[in-house]
Structures are given as structure tokens and as C-alpha cells.
Amino acid sequence: MPGPGGARSPRYLTIAATLRDRILARELAPHDPLPSERELGEQFGVSRMTARQAITVLESEGHVCRRPPRGTFVAEPRVRFRIGSFTEEANRLGRRPRAELLWAAETEPDPDTRAALDLHDGATVHAFRRLRLMEDEPIAIETTYFAAAATPGILDKADEGSLWTLVTELYGTELHHSDAVLESIVLDEKSCALLHIRAGSPGIMLTRRTYDAAGACVEYARDVYRADRAAFEVTASLTS
Amino acid sequence: MPGPGGARSPRYLTIAATLRDRILARELAPHDPLPSERELGEQFGVSRMTARQAITVLESEGHVCRRPPRGTFVAEPRVRFRIGSFTEEANRLGRRPRAELLWAAETEPDPDTRAALDLHDGATVHAFRRLRLMEDEPIAIETTYFAAAATPGILDKADEGSLWTLVTELYGTELHHSDAVLESIVLDEKSCALLHIRAGSPGIMLTRRTYDAAGACVEYARDVYRADRAAFEVTASLTS
DNA sequence: CAGTGGTCTAGACCACTGG
DNA sequence: CAGTGGTCTAGACCACTGG
Numbered sequence: 001m002p003g004p005g006g007a008r009s010p011r012y013l014t015i016a017a018t019l020r021d022r023i024l025a026r027e028l029a030p031h032d033p034l035p036s037e038r039e040l041g042e043q044f045g046v047s048r049m050t051a052r053q054a055i056t057v058l059e060s061e062g063h064v065c066r067r068p069p070r071g072t073f074v075a076e077p078r079v080r081f082r083i084g085s086f087t088e089e090a091n092r093l094g095r096r097p098r099a100e101l102l103w104a105a106e107t108e109p110d111p112d113t114r115a116a117l118d119l120h121d122g123a124t125v126h127a128f129r130r131l132r133l134m135e136d137e138p139i140a141i142e143t144t145y146f147a148a149a150a151t152p153g154i155l156d157k158a159d160e161g162s163l164w165t166l167v168t169e170l171y172g173t174e175l176h177h178s179d180a181v182l183e184s185i186v187l188d189e190k191s192c193a194l195l196h197i198r199a200g201s202p203g204i205m206l207t208r209r210t211y212d213a214a215g216a217c218v219e220y221a222r223d224v225y226r227a228d229r230a231a232f233e234v235t236a237s238l239t240s
Numbered sequence: 241m242p243g244p245g246g247a248r249s250p251r252y253l254t255i256a257a258t259l260r261d262r263i264l265a266r267e268l269a270p271h272d273p274l275p276s277e278r279e280l281g282e283q284f285g286v287s288r289m290t291a292r293q294a295i296t297v298l299e300s301e302g303h304v305c306r307r308p309p310r311g312t313f314v315a316e317p318r319v320r321f322r323i324g325s326f327t328e329e330a331n332r333l334g335r336r337p338r339a340e341l342l343w344a345a346e347t348e349p350d351p352d353t354r355a356a357l358d359l360h361d362g363a364t365v366h367a368f369r370r371l372r373l374m375e376d377e378p379i380a381i382e383t384t385y386f387a388a389a390a391t392p393g394i395l396d397k398a399d400e401g402s403l404w405t406l407v408t409e410l411y412g413t414e415l416h417h418s419d420a421v422l423e424s425i426v427l428d429e430k431s432c433a434l435l436h437i438r439a440g441s442p443g444i445m446l447t448r449r450t451y452d453a454a455g456a457c458v459e460y461a462r463d464v465y466r467a468d469r470a471a472f473e474v475t476a477s478l479t480s
Numbered sequence: 481c482a483g484t485g486g487t488c489t490a491g492a493c494c495a496c497t498g499g
Numbered sequence: 500c501a502g503t504g505g506t507c508t509a510g511a512c513c514a515c516t517g518g
Contacts, residue, residue: 009429010505010506010507011506011507012506012507013429036483036484036485037484037485038483038484046507046508047507047508047509047510048508048509048510049506049507049508049509050506050507050508052485052486053506053507055485057426060300060426060442061425061426062424062425066484066485066486067484067485068484068485068486068514068515068516069483069484069485069486069514069515069516069517070483070484070485070515070516070517071483071484071485072484072485078423080421082476083474083475083476084476084478175478176477176478177475177476177477177478178475178476178478179473179474179475179476180473180474180475180476181320181471181472181473181474182422182444182471182472182474183318183444183467183470183471183472184302184424184442184443184444184467184468185301185302186297186300186301189249189253198485198486202300202424202442203424204422204423204424210478227423227424228424230423231421231422231423232421232422232423232474233419233420233421234323234419234420234421234422234472234474234476235323235417235418235419235420235476236322236323236324236417236418236419236420236474236475237416237417238324238415238416238417238418238450250486250487250488251487251488252487252488276502276503276504277503277504278502278503286488286489287488287489287490287491288489288490288491289487289488289489289490290487290488290489292504292505293487293488295504306503306504306505307503307504308495308496308497308503308504308505309495309496309497309498309502309503309504309505310496310497310498310502310503310504311502311503311504312503312504438504438505
């Protein structure tokens, strides 16, 4: 209640702040349902559209999660990843990783992929798109490219596990280091459907390269993570 | 009117896609104004609120930038940072960095800061909050903490330049490496005002520690970057 | 079938800016 | 002062889910 004339900030931000405080105070715990948008409108004396705007703020902060048509729920905290293998990261965090193969194919590389893998004209790639899950909750969509010439027969063998393990075992490749560019994006409709989040949700995109001991790029990948579930730990040496 | 029954996706996403295509095709170049929300509503035969929803999608993608009450404009592409000194990164990218000191003070550390800097009870910190700009465009807000005992007299000397350079020159500290946690956030009202973006815009938060050659943490910082202007390059060794 | 969030309408008033 | 985006209202219909 802003009370006498003091209200400086919009009502939807005041409502969002009230609900955020309740969540941070654990009055509302993860998985608890929030009141419906119609109920919140009544409670705060605003229209449904204004209550909805408040919920949208909390959703983009990752504090709540809409699950139509069941309702809106308090979200779980984020998982902290390092740049590397999803499988290894999940294991490090004591979670159960899983992969669902969406598709695998030998294709022409797009220009970025060709440049990253240093392919000559006409060379093809083995491409995989996989949904990555932890405890059966979808977290990320990985799209991975290997030079086809370097990975014969891999298409039939990619399954639910780690592609890195597979590449190491099949071809004796020693993976040495990775680099990545991280940026904040808005996920497209298809990705949101796969990740079980609403259209237009925020994500973090990693454009990632993995190198062998000789410094050759052996993997080029684009991963999109749910922004509400993932954070990334990184390190940098400053001795230039 | 969806027309001949084929419309699968909501109108606001269709409108956003149309405008996004024009931007990517450079039909609309950076700094060009978009039609106003009222005009777009007329052009696409929808209400202003629906046109507005389309613009909001493009805004959170970083494709456009609202500047009330002047209008909505096509945004510039993002700047690619590495984890490290804002000043050095700007120089590496051929940009002109600048800092505006918002405040500097000796204060009690919060629990996270105390733990990071490994301070004993009662030890204080020197805290700085600075707005970081490139070519006079605000990009990030840095909040930096040093142990007060290790940085005598620094409060008066912090100016427009690099804090790292200052620490190195004043105390002979050798900065060796950094680590950081990156996550996607929604910026609060005050930060948005400082960064000249609208309330509720997305940001990337870095929680950052810098260590000396002996492995002691000498700096703890929380930086928030505009998600529409910044991307981060990171590397990781895989030889565990 | 009741209730949810998703989408959408057709208005309204506001603060603020530039000309 | 005209025009902008910011906020807000009081409704509407939809697809979808769980009981």
C-alpha cells in the first residue's frame, strides 16, 4: 500500500517488490503456487493486466515460473555451470544429467562453422542437436558440429551420454581447452517449447569451440541455456 | 483478423519477426527510428498494446532501444568483453573507456565480501561504485571492494581511470587471475536510470574476484552490464 | 468443467522532450 | 504543443489441464 501520495514507482513494480520479498524471505518456497493473476489484481486493487506485468518482472528475474494452465510457481535457484562438458558439470554438481537426441545428420557447414573448424570447400560436418536435462528438467539445447572427416561413424553412436567421452574413446582425441562467447538472448518459440518455458523467455547463448592439444579446433557448438536456471563460473589469467 | 486460418503464432510475434527481418537485412540501420507504437498498430491492424508487445520482444533481444519520449530506435551490436579490466578491454577493442565515480567510502563489508576477501571481524573495506562508459555511452556499473587495510589512501585517488592500474602502482600488487560468475538478471530501476535504459531491462551480472600471485583474493566486485550491449568471451582449460 | 495463463481490444491519462 | 513511450483499465475469447 503506497498510502498517501508518496507512490513514486509504478504499481506493477511495487507489487513485484512485495512478492519478491516474500520469496526471498522463504514465505513462499520453491514450487509453491503464487495467487493467480486475477486474485493478485483483486488483492492489490489493480486490473489483471497490471498484476500480470508484475509477475512478468519476477519471471524474467527467474524468481517465478509460469506453467500454463496450472498457474505460476516459485522457481528453484540457478545451477552454476563451468564451460565444458554438460555431463561432467552435472556430475560435479551431484545432479543426474541426461541427453535427448533431437537430430543428427551429415550436413554442409554454415560459414561460422566452416571457419571455426577450418574446413576446406566441400567438406561436411556431423551435426547433433540434443536437449540436455538434469533430474529430467530441461536446461539447455546443445547444437554441436564436428568435421565429418575426423569423426567417421559417430552419427550412429551418439546416444544419451557425453559426446566428449565418445570422441575421446572413438578417435583418441585429447580435448585440451575451450573458449566461448556468452550473451544474453531471447529464446525462440521452438526452443522455449523444448525447454518447457513460455515463448520469449530469456536465455544465455554460448558459442563454444573446443581444441585439442595441438591447438586445432575439433568441436564448434552453439548452446542455449535457460537464463532462469543457469549461471556460469569462469576464470581468466591476467598474466599477458 | 488472422486472415485465412493459417496463423499459428500470436500476432505480436509475427510483427516482431517482420521488424527483426528488416533490421537484420539492414533495411533499418542502427540509430534509425522505428514507427511509433501507434503507427505500428495501424500498419498491422492491431491495438497499440499488441504492437507494444512486439516491440518489447525486440527490445529484450537487444535489437531495438526505447528512448522515451523520443521514440524507439534500432540498436547497435554488442561489445565483446573478456573477464578483466574494463579499461584494458575497451582499449583492446579500440574504444574510449571512461569511469564516473558514483561513490567511494570505507564501510563494513557484507557477508559475501567478507568471505571473499577473507577479512577478520571488524575489518572494513574500501568500496567504489563507478559507472563505466565507452564513447560516452553507459555500459556497466561496477561495485568494487578492497580490504581497507591493504589499500590505505585509495579513496582519495580513485578517479576516471583503471582501479587495477591504481592498485598496482600504489601498493605493488601483482594481479594474477580472476574468476567470475555470470548470470542473466533484470536490472533494478536505479541501475536502469544510470545506464539510460528503461526499467526492467535485462542485464548480465558478474560476481568477480581478482587474486594476486600468491592466490589471495585482493578484489571482490559485482558488475552489471547492459545485456543489449555486452557479450563475454571466456576460456577454460580441460586438463584437470 | 472450472480455472489458469496467453492474447487482444479500445480506450485513458501521465511525464517528458524537441521544435 | 504535438508526439512519444509508460502505465493502467475493464473487459473479452482462447487452448489447455486437472479433477
